[in-house]
Amino acid sequence: MNDLHKNNDHYLNLYNINIKRISENSAPLINSFRKDAIAGFMKTGIPTRRNEAYKYTNLDPWFNHEYKSYFIPDESDFAKAEEFSCDVTDLDVYNLILYNGFYLTNNGNISELPGGIQISSLKEAAKESEDLIVKHYGQYLNGNNDGLVHLNTAMATDGVFIYIPEGITLDKPVQVVNLVQADEDMLSQHRNLIIVEKNAGITLIVCDHTLSPKKFLTNAVTEVYVGENAHFDIMRVQNEHNDACKITHTFIHQEKNSRVTSNNITLHGGLVRNNIYHYLNGEGADSNSYGLFLADKWQHVDNYVSVDHVFPNCSSNQLFKGVLDEMATGAFNGKIYVHKDAQKTMAYQRNNNILLTDDAKMDTRPQLEIYADDVKCSHGATVGRLDDDALFYMQSRGINKRDALLMLMFGFAHEVIRNIKVKALEERMDTLVMQRLKGELTQCALCKVRCPKI
Amino acid sequence: MKDNRNNTIMLIIKDLKAAVGGKTILKGISIEVKPGEIHAIMGPNGSGKSTLAAVIAGREFVEVTEGTVTYEGRNLLDMAPEDRAKEGIFLGFQYPIEIPGVSMVNFMKTAVNEQRKHKGLEPLSASEFLKLMSEKKELVEINSALANRSVNEGFSGGEKKKNEIFQMSLLEPKLAILDETDSGLDIDALRIVANGVNMLKRADNATIVITHYQRLLDYIIPDVVHVLYDGRIVKTAGKELAIELEAKGYDWIKQSVEKNKPS
Secondary structure, eight states: OHHHHHHHHHHHHHHHHHHHHHHHTSOHHHHTTHHHHHHHHHHHOSOOTTSGGGTTOOOHHHHSSOOEEOOSOOHHHHHHHHHTOOOOSSSOOEEEEEETTEEOTTOGGGSOOSTTOEEEEHHHHHHHTHHHHTTTTTOSSTTOOOHHHHHHHHHOOOOEEEEEOTTOBOSSOEEEEEEEOOSSOEEEOOEEEEEEOTTOEEEEEEEEEEOSSSOEEEEEEEEEEEOTTOEEEEEEEEEOOTTEEEEEEEEEEEOTTOEEEEEEEEEEOSEEEEEEEEEEOSTTOEEEEEEEEEEOTTOEEEEEEEEEEOSSSOEEEEEEEEEEOTTOEEEEEEEEEEOTTOTTEEEEEEEEEEEOSSSOEEEEEEEEEEOOSSEEEEEEEEEEOOOHHHHHHHHTTTOOHHHHHHHHHHHHHHHHHTTOSSHHHHHHHHHHHHHHHHTOOSEETTTTEEOOOO | OHHHHHHTOSEEEEEEEEEETTEEEEEEEEEEEOTTOEEEEEOOTTSSHHHHHHHHHTOTTEEEEEEEEEETTEEGGGSOHHHHHHTTEEEEOSSOOOEEEEEHHHHHHHHHHHHHHHTTOOOOOHHHHHHHHHHHHHHTTOOHHHHTSEETTTOOHHHHHHHHHHHHHHHOOSEEEEESTTTTOOHHHHHHHHHHHHHHOOTTOEEEEEESSSGGGGTSOOSEEEEEETTEEEEEEOTHHHHHHHHHOSHHHHHHHHHHSOO
C-alpha cells in the first residue's frame, strides 16, 4: 500500500514538475485534456493486482523505478534513429519511425501523399489541423478509467497522426516502427490518432523495438476512428528485450458496416500488456481481433480485449493463442459486452494456450455480459500441453522429435498468422515465428534492426 | 549357416511381454516375419492387437517387461520411434491423428526428406515432392483437396484411412503394420486401401495386417494368420484360418483356450 502511494505520488510529481515544459512543447488542443486526465490519475493511480483488469499482471516492479523521462526530443537523437531506418526491400510500405515516441522530422518520404491523405506528427497536426482533430482526439476512450490511460493523456505530446479522407484507400500499408533507445533507463509515452473516414481504408503495420540494453517502460495510447463502410487492418509485431515493459491501449471505434482486423503478435518482451478495445457503434460493423504470443524465461504477456456491441447486426471474433516456455507467465481477458439494443449480435471468442514446462503459467478469463436476447455468442479457452499423440504420429513417420515439436508449435501459431491479409507479411511472420520458436530470433526481418539480446 | 538364415528374417518377436499402466497386456508373444510375407493378426477386441502394434512402433505408454524384438538384426526396442521409421517401419494408425496447422504437404515432405537424409540421399525439392505426391495420390484415389489441408483435419473416417495408405505409399516402408485399417470403412474405401497395400507389395518388404474381421483379407491375401487372444498367440496357420474364424467367430478359440488353461 505504501509503495503504491509512493508510486502514484512519484508520477504526480513528475507531472507537476514538468507540466510547464510539456505544455510549451505541445499543441493547445492536446494540452486542454491534461488537467482532467491528471485528476483522473490521482483518483485511480497505477493499476495494481487489486484492480480486476490487472489481476494477473504485477506492474509494480516496472513503475517503482527511477527512469529518465523524455518529454522533448533532441534533434541529435533523430539523427541516431536515421541509422536504423528500415530497409525493407520486398515489402512495399510507407515507412515512418517513432523515436522514443516522437515523430521523426525527417520522415519526409511520406509527406507527399495524394488526395488529402495526411500522415504526420500528432503534435504538428494538432496545431495545424485542429478543427479536424478536435472531433476525434480523446473521444473514443468511452469513460475508460485505467490510470495508465489518464497518465498518457496527461503527459503525452506526440505520436503518429494518420488521416484517410472519405472514399480513399491507401495503395500500400503504412509501417510505423517504434524505436526505443537511450543511455539511461527511460519512460516514454506516446499517443497516436488514426482517422479513416467513410468508405476509406488503410492497412497499418506497427513494429515495437528496443535498441539499447536499458530498462524501458512504454505506455502508449492509440485512438482509431473507422467511419461508415471503411476498413482498418492493424498488425502489430512486438519484439522488445527482456528489460522492457510495453503497455499499449488501442481504442478502435467503428461506425456502420465498417470492418476491422487487428493482429497482435508478441514475439519478445519482458512484460507486455495490450489493451484492445473494439467499440461497434453502428449496424453491420465487423471486428476481428487476433493475437499470438510466444514467451519464455521470466517474460509476462497479458492481452486484455474488450468488444462492445452497441448496435444490432454486428459481428465480432476474438482469437488469441499463446505458447509459454520456461518460467513465462501469461494472461488473457476477453470481454464481450452486448448492449440491450444489439439484437442479432454474433460474438465469438477463443483462447488457446500451450504450456511447454511445469513452471509456465497461464490465466485466462472470458467475460461475457449480454443484455440482448437474440444473439449468438460463444467462448472457449484451453490451457494445455502439446498433443502427445500428434507428436508420436509425426515421429512415427520419421520426423525427429525436435522438428516435430517445432512443427506442432508452428501449426498452433499459424492459425493466428494465417489471418494476416497481406501475403508477403504473412510469410514474413511465419519466418519470424519459426525463428522465435527455434530460439534464433536476434533480428526482426521486418525491420532489419538489430535488437540487442539481454 | 544358422546366422545367415536368421538375417533373412526381418522381424523376430520373442517371448514379448508388455504392460500398459501396470496391467500386463501381452503375455508372451513370438512371431517371425520374412521379407515378402503378409501376416494377419486377428483376434477379439481387447486381446492385445493394438498394443503389439504400439510396441513395434515405439509408443512410450507401453512398457516392455520381458522378451525381445529384433528388426533386421538390431534391437528394435532401443530405437526411438523416428529412427524405427527411418529404418523402414511404418504404422498405419487405427485412429489417425488430426494435426491442425500442419499441412499435409509440409508434413510428408519433412518425413520423406528425413528418410532420404537417413539414406544419404539429396532432399527432394518442393516441385519434385509435389510431383511424387500427385503420382501417389492416384494410387490411393485420394482427393487432391485433402492433400492441401492440415493433416487429417476434418477428414472423414474413410479419408483418414486412405490418407494412412497414401503416407505409406510416399514412404515405401520395408515393414508396414496396419492397425485395424479396415475398421469403419465402406466397401469402396476398403477396396482402395487393399489395392494400395497390394500395389506397394514387393519381394523385399513385409506387411502385418491387424484386423478384427476377415473381410479385409478377401482383398489382401495373407501368407500367415495368427490369432491373438488374451495377450497370447493361440493359433497360427495359413490363410484358411481367417476363413474359419469368419465362419465360426472367436468363441471356439476362446473356449479351446480356456479349456486348455492349467487349472
